[in-house]
Amino acid sequence: FHPSHSIFSLPPVDKESLQNQIDELSTFSDTPAPSVTRILYTENDVLARRYIKGLMGQAGLSVHEDAVGNIFGRWNGSDPELGAVATGSHIDAIPYSGKYDGVVGVLGALEAINVLKRAGFQPKRSLEVILFTSEEPTRFGISCLGSRLLAGSEALVHVLKESVDDQNTSFFDAARSAGYAISQENLSNVMLKKGSYFAFLELHIEQGPLLEEEGVSIGIVTAIAAPASIKVEFEGNGGHAGAVLMPERNDAGLAAAELALAVEKHVLETGSVDTVGTVGIIVLHPGAINSIPSKSHVEIDTRDIDEKRRDAVIEKIHQSSIEVSRRRGVKLSEFRIVNQDPPAKSEHSIINAMEDVVQQLNLSHKLMISRAYHDSLFMARVSPMGMIFIPCYKGYSHKPEEYASIVDIANGVNVLALTLAKLSLD
Amino acid sequence: FHPSHSIFSLPPVDKESLQNQIDELSTFSDTPAPSVTRILYTENDVLARRYIKGLMGQAGLSVHEDAVGNIFGRWNGSDPELGAVATGSHIDAIPYSGKYDGVVGVLGALEAINVLKRAGFQPKRSLEVILFTSEEPTRFGISCLGSRLLAGSEALVHVLKESVDDQNTSFFDAARSAGYAISQENLSNVMLKKGSYFAFLELHIEQGPLLEEEGVSIGIVTAIAAPASIKVEFEGNGGHAGAVLMPERNDAGLAAAELALAVEKHVLETGSVDTVGTVGIIVLHPGAINSIPSKSHVEIDTRDIDEKRRDAVIEKIHQSSIEVSRRRGVKLSEFRIVNQDPPAKSEHSIINAMEDVVQQLNLSHKLMISRAYHDSLFMARVSPMGMIFIPCYKGYSHKPEEYASIVDIANGVNVLALTLAKLSLD
Ligand SMILES: [Mn+2]
Ligand SMILES: [Mn+2]
Ligand SMILES: [Mn+2]
Ligand SMILES: [Mn+2]
Known part of the structure; x- marks a missing residue:
């Protein structure tokens, strides 16, 4: 043979x-x-x-x-x-x-x-x-x-x-x-x-x-x-879902929701079908229906055949994380690029x-x-x-x-x- | 005495x-x-x-x-x-x-x-x-x-x-x-x-x-x-975070993120400081960084001193759930008002x-x-x-x-x- x-x-x-x-x-x-x-x-x-x-x-x-x-x-x-x-x-x-x-x-x-x-x-x-x-x-x-x-x-x-x-x-x-x-x-x-x-x-x-x-x-x-993954955490004051009025809130869960949608937006804005971005993990703390989330944890996966284009998306996600945290008065306690491979x-x-x-x-x-x-x-x-x-x-x-x-x-x-x-x- | x-x-x-x-x-x-x-x-x-x-x-x-x-x-x-x-x-x-x-x-x-x-x-x-x-x-x-x-x-x-x-x-x-x-x-x-x-x-x-x-x-x-609470579930096709291109996705996690932000919007639109709404729970399934969420579970708490105004907010949240599910091609597999008390x-x-x-x-x-x-x-x-x-x-x-x-x-x-x-x- x-x-x-x-x-x-x-x-x-x-x-x-x-x-x-x-x-x-x-x-x-x-x-x-x-x-x-x-x-x-x-x-x-x-x-x-x-x-x-x-x-x-x-x-x-x-x-x-x-x-x-x-x-x-x-x-x-x-x-x-x-x-x-x-x-x-x-x-x-x-x-x-x-x-x-x-x-x-x-x-x-x-x-x-x-x-x-x-x-x-x-x-x-x-x-x-x-x-x-x-x-x-x-x-x-x-x-x-x-x-x-x-x-x-x-x-x-x-x-x-x-x-x-x-x-x-x-x-x-x-x-x-x-x-x-x-x-x-x-x-x-x-x-x-x-x-x-x-x-x-x-x-x-x-x-x-x-x-x-x-x-x-x-x-x-x-x-x-080229794959990359990112971990993000927001921290706010939390509190009681009935007692804390809307103007006094800094809701870490809503910051996470906004960031998830921003990931999608930045990926779509490339205009390239080869660019993808996913938020597969959102964890809210304390995770009770009557508690405003005081912490949120978000994990993001983004990939592209074009490394530069992917890195530009990562940079935009970082900017959005900062912008959302400032606007909502939550702390961006972590923004960590776990891997960013060619x-x-x-x-x-x-x-x-x-x-x-x-x-x-x-x-x-x-x-x-x-x-x-x-x-x-x-x-x-x-x-x-x-x-x-x-x-x-x-x-x-x-x-x-x-x-x-x-x-x-x-x-x-x-x-x-x-x-x-x-x-x-x- | x-x-x-x-x-x-x-x-x-x-x-x-x-x-x-x-x-x-x-x-x-x-x-x-x-x-x-x-x-x-x-x-x-x-x-x-x-x-x-x-x-x-x-x-x-x-x-x-x-x-x-x-x-x-x-x-x-x-x-x-x-x-x-x-x-x-x-x-x-x-x-x-x-x-x-x-x-x-x-x-x-x-x-x-x-x-x-x-x-x-x-x-x-x-x-x-x-x-x-x-x-x-x-x-x-x-x-x-x-x-x-x-x-x-x-x-x-x-x-x-x-x-x-x-x-x-x-x-x-x-x-x-x-x-x-x-x-x-x-x-x-x-x-x-x-x-x-x-x-x-x-x-x-x-x-x-x-x-x-x-x-x-x-x-x-x-x-x-008057308190009320609602459970919502969305279901999409899920799939691999690298392989499924953006136009083919129906991401149950992003539907949850949109709904959470819609709750906030509808509450703020009442113009009343007495109306509050909170998303304290978002759970994504399967909950892996490299998996598009195929299911999401959202729990919503909303309250008001004015029962009618609160009920109007609940109705708007329902409409948003339907609209988001249609636009994103996910199934609204549950919209349940758990309690709606006077x-x-x-x-x-x-x-x-x-x-x-x-x-x-x-x-x-x-x-x-x-x-x-x-x-x-x-x-x-x-x-x-x-x-x-x-x-x-x-x-x-x-x-x-x-x-x-x-x-x-x-x-x-x-x-x-x-x-x-x-x-x-x-
Ligand atoms: Mn209590
Ligand atoms: Mn009590
Ligand atoms: Mn695999
Ligand atoms: Mn494999």
Whole structure:
């Protein structure tokens, strides 16, 4: 079997087994089906990780974990000194989300390895499947925690030392409770040296509607939009909802409401469809119907394929926060840009390899931008990167209705398998 | 001792003991001092009730409780067949509030009884101290639960049968866990017959700034503003904060933000300083920074001394909910007016009795409106009613900074004691 010479020798994806694995993994959830909630270092996260390590072992991969819980399953190549070709994604799931986001790129990667093994393929460069820790920012407010750290952020090490979740559990205590013998020292050891990987690939559902609408099987990602997130807090005097008259109020909740609408306005004012901004979290304190909110907490997500345009939106959001706080007489007690990442470009040689494979497999494809970010955004800092998208139902993601057909998933696995094989011989 | 003849024989309020009781009661709290959080039927609520029953016993009152946990401490008069004169308030506290709201009217009532006993007074009509269950709507969304039921609401009995808290614990289960042997049958027995009480009085902190600003010791309430509360829910499609472009969104969170600002606008448009409206609760689902809110829950409180004007504001809020839901393409899945109560007027004869007492005691006073509602709003449906306000620091209430000086509290206790005595001989 040689990836460029013949596709007919590539054995079929085991669709039934792959679908069963996706379904089984979805049962490790804090909320009832069809929703999935799997939060970093919780019991269900630990159980799901154990399940993946088991599958890695069954696939004959040698497994190791780093201090934050990134999990690596390696198939040694005939020339193990060469940089490996890696692929992977995440299995954490935000509250009440679905079962395909991330999961397709982990279980799909393992099936790609199994397909290549069944084909009798022997890699030259080692192949590696990576499960990244906490792509989602749910618990500690930091997205792509595992890949961000792999990509070498000393600043992140400092942030993690101070991080607590909303139950005031420290990052270190949470990691230890999940069995990771983590220390301030070995946290820095997570970082990869440049050149560790020859290529990094990620298979993922599109999380947008384009492939489905256009009836295209495979999206080849050329760039990942630049994400940023912001935390804002307002503080007022609060008080009794009956007794404090309107002119005497400085309502932190209404400041939050105005800011949420200002985020939408600034995004729309760019006139660009590629600019998005979202307020997914508003928390009012004390949160009683007969109490004027004395504090509000707002979390904002904004992204763009154009980094400068996104940064201009962030600046406008900052100006609005100041203006609202002054006009309403509330204190802007926090305006913190949690992350403000640049976009990432896929490697031309990897895009070319994927296009060859897609043609070989006779699948329709298009080049596209990823508006969601992924661990690939950070892996691109330490490795040439490429991403494969497959269609998903109505573009739904981050909700229970999220769905990708097993046929589309199998197409993605085939493209991934052949691209891994190709690059491993490069 | 006769209340009209001499004030010199009224022994002093035991300020030290009363302040100690206020401080001790505040320690039954789910949140750290100086904040107080005491929620219906929780452990701290049960412990606080036990503390009050103990004080009732020490004051020589005979104690009984009804099926929802209203607690009655009675001092039998020489003519116990006559309608009693009752006074009381609540001890539940919304999250992160203070230690005087309600409490002054319960512990102050007990001290008024003690003062009259020390004076050797013998009531003709029985005197009764009432602790009302759940004046605050925190747990089941129903304000003045105890007094509302005493005032005879069969509709409320039906609502309670269906009520659950935000942990999905039913009202009945919660009441039973607090030791109340509650059933659907004995719930209806809580209701009072008209004529049970000759008069009902309530001592309370003003929860507004007027008495303190004007340097007046006692407020005599002439009317209680008409309160209403509303629950609203919006539902949209949610989705991924990166992948769903702005034109395709129907963001339930932004609908909530718009509605909150519309509430403020409609209230201000009345041009009346007596109209207030508050959004104390906004909950977004799923509540993740990278998820477009697919659901939002909003709770609105609006009040006015003019019932028609308040009802017009409610109608405008309803129209705005419909308009926002249509324009944003979200579903208005709930618009529920939880309560829409008329205002209550104090009884002229009670106001007169209080004015006499205040002059006898040589205290400054003013007639005023209560913008906050109280158990008195509902007791007024089954009994002649009057309220005594005392100053509080900056008008603060429903927050930890809430404060009333023991001198002002003692003045209120004296006015209450003499008014109780006067009415008991009527
Ligand atoms: Mn995701
Ligand atoms: Mn993902
Ligand atoms: Mn209150
Ligand atoms: Mn009160």
